[in-house]
Amino acid sequence: MSGSHPLHRVAIAGVAATEMARHLDTTSAEISLRAARAALDDAGLTVADVDGVAARWPGPGGTVFQPGSADWAEVFGRPLRWVCDTYPQGVPGALDAAAAVAAGLCQTAVVFGGQAGVMGGASVADYTRPDNEFIACWGSLTAAQFALVAQVYRHRFAPDPECVAAIAAAIRNAGSANPAAVMTGRGPFTAADVLSSPMVAEPFRLLDLCLATEGAAAMVLTTAERARDLPQPPVAIMGGGSEWHRQQYVNPPRYDEVWSLGADAAQRAFELAELSPRDVDVFELYDINTYEVVRQFEMLGLCAVGEGADYLAEAGIGTNGRHPLNTDGGLLSYSHIGWGGPTLKIVEAVRQLRGTAGPGQVADAEVALVTGAGAGAQYHNVMILGRS
C-alpha cells in the first residue's frame, strides 16, 4: 500500500456495538447514541473530539435542516463541520466519512445508527415491506426480491441445495458460539436443519434468511496520524468502492443485471489496496440470505459463476477454512439492526484485525473484506480493511 491515496491517510480508531435483542425497551435515537459514545470510548475520545457525524436524524424528514428531527449537533453539544445522512452506515458511511476526513472537511467523524423499540410482534420488519405502489400491492417483501434473483440462478445452474444450506448452518453455528449474538446458544445447525425449516419465499427457508432485531453500531474515523496516538491499533481503509445499480425495491431485480453486482466496486477496491481477493484472511459479507454469500464469492472471481456453493463446501468457511466468513454469526444469527446492520460488519472486521474477535477469531487476520447490501437491493459495496 503506497500511502499516497487520500483514503490511506484515514483510519478506523474505534468501534462499538450495543447489546442485541429481538426487542429493546428504548428508542432508536437513545440506542444509537449509546453506540456512538461506546465507539468514542473505544477510540479513547469523547464527544468533544467529534466534528463530523454520519447518522440518521430521525424525525420528520431527518437532517439538520428539518426542525423536529433528532439533532445530533445539539445532543453532542457542539457545532459540526461535516454531516451526512444519505447512507450513514456500513461501507458507504465509512467511505464517505473517510473522504471527508481525507479532504480535511472534518478531523474525527462518528458513524452510527440502529433501531430499538420498533420491532413488535410482526414477523417482518417495516423496512422489509417496500411501500412502492408497484411492489406493496403484490405482497412483496425484501426476501422475495432476492428470491427472484436466486430463482434464475437455480434454474441455470442447479446448485446443490445441501451445499447452499451448509453455508447457513456454518454462519449460524458461528452465531451460536458468539455470546453477543441474538441467537447465541441456538444450534448447532446442520444443512438438514436448514432444508427442513419452513419455506418463506422460494428458494429461501426461514434459516436461509437474516434476522430483524434491535441494537446499534458505531465507528469512529480519524486521520491515520491522529489514530497512531490513540489507544487502539488503528485499522487502515486499504480500498473501497460502491455500485448503485437502481433504486432498491421499485423494479424487480434482474438476475442478468445484478448477479455480478459489486464486481466493479471490488476490482477498484482491490486495485487501490494492491491486493487480490485471494489475500483476504477473513470475510464479513452481507448475508441477507445464503445465496448472497454464494453470489459474492462468484462476483469476487474466487470461483466461476454457478460453482460458488460447491466451491465453498470444498474451501471451508469456518475459522480454520480457506475463507473464514461472518465470524460473529452475521445477519443470520448475530443481529440485523436496520440502520446499523451494515456497520456491524465493520465492527467485526476491526475486531478481527485487532485480534479481539472472541470465539470467531481467525488466527493472524491481517486483511478483512467487508461488503454491504446485494443483488436484490440493486446496490452493493465493498471495503478492504487491514492492520495499519
Added chain:
Amino acid sequence: MEGPTVEREDRTQRPLTGEFWAAVDRGELVRPVCGDCGQSFFVPQFACPRCQSIRWAYEPSSGRGRVYSHTTIHRPPTPAFDAPYVLADVDVEEGWHLLTWIVDCEPDHVAIDMAVTVRFVTGPDGHRLPAFAPDETAR
C-alpha cells in the same frame, strides 16, 4: 392497518402513474412509450430511461409475455395476503417488465420462460390489479 374510516387515496390521480391505474380499472394494460425513441419502459419515470426524453405517453400493451423469474410466497408480509401466491417478474412482449402475480396456475407449475397473458384480479385492498395467467394460445 388503516381503519375503515380512513378515506382511501385515489390512485388514478397520482402524478406519473394515475393513468396506469385508471387503465387497470377499465381492464386495460398500458405502459409508457417514449415519443422520441420508441422505448417502452416501466415503472413510469419522469423521463425515458433510454434517451431521457420527457415526451412519453401511455400506450396499450398486448398483455402477452413470459415469466422471467418467479417465487412462491409462503409467509406474506402482512396478513392481508393469502399464501401461497406466486410473485413473478414478467417480460411483456413490447420490451418492458413488471412485478406481478401468476394466477390460475398451481404454484409448482409456474416455470421460467412460461408464456403468460394479463388477467385482471382484485387485490386484498379491493383494487384491480394486472396479474398474469398461463397463455394457452401461445406457441
